[in-house]
Amino acid sequence: xxxxxxxxxxxxxxxxxxxxxxxxxxxxxxxxxxxxxxxxxxxxxxxxxxxxxxxxxxxxxxxxxxxxxxxxxxxxxxxxxxxxxxxxxxxxxxxxxxxxxxxxxxxxxxxxxxxxxxxxxxxxxxxxxxxxxxxx
Numbered sequence: 001x002x003x004x005x006x007x008x009x010x011x012x013x014x015x016x017x018x019x020x021x022x023x024x025x026x027x028x029x030x031x032x033x034x035x036x037x038x039x040x041x042x043x044x045x046x047x048x049x050x051x052x053x054x055x056x057x058x059x060x061x062x063x064x065x066x067x068x069x070x071x072x073x074x075x076x077x078x079x080x081x082x083x084x085x086x087x088x089x090x091x092x093x094x095x096x097x098x099x100x101x102x103x104x105x106x107x108x109x110x111x112x113x114x115x116x117x118x119x120x121x122x123x124x125x126x127x128x129x130x131x132x133x134x135x136x
Contacts, residue, residue, distance in 0.1 A: 009059065010052065010070075014077065018104040023048055023077040024069065027055055031064030036121040037113055038068045039106055043128025046073030051127070067120070069109060074101050102133040 010025035025048050040055060042048055048070040055068050074093040093101070106124070113120055126134035 010055065010068075015071070017071075017108055018101055020074055020101050021077050022074075022101075022105065023072040025049075025052065025055065026070075027059040027063070027066075027068040029063065029065060029067045033116065033118065034067040034113075034120045035065040035118075036062075036067075036123055037109065038066060038123040038125050039109055040068060040070035041102060041124065041126040041130030041133050042070065042073065043126075043130050046076035046129075048072045071102075071105055074098050099133050099136045103136065 010027050013024050013026070015022050015024040038058070040048070040051055042051055051070055055070055059066065059068055074097060106122070110122055113122070124134040126132070
């Protein structure tokens with residue numbers, strides 16, 4: 001049994017995209033190379049932690065072929081980095097800023113997998129306002 005298979009999921013990190021920090025949860029593919037990557041875009045209140053049970057259930061069903069990445073909305077991240085320092089935004093992001101940054105999140109994830117020998121399918125899963133972000 002590998003070390004990676006013993007790590008509790010999801011893996012949690014803070015991830016900077018286009019200069020903005022996002023709290024991110026990750027469920028890696030357990031079967032080698034992912035055939036699909038799902039980006040979960042949450043609804044209000046924008047915290048990815050509300051979707052842990054849903055993503056865990058999806059991962060149990062498809063862990064041999066699916067990677068799941070979930071990101072919080074701008075301004076809905078508790079920590080500024082992986083050291084646990086609290087984040088304080090100077091302003092409330094507009095809807096257009098939320099959409100633009102979520103597009104940057106998707107583009108960055110897509111670019112990470114672009115060089116794979118067999119590029120996985122990119123899936124968007126949005127809930128509530130996350131569907132609106134995904135549609136854009």
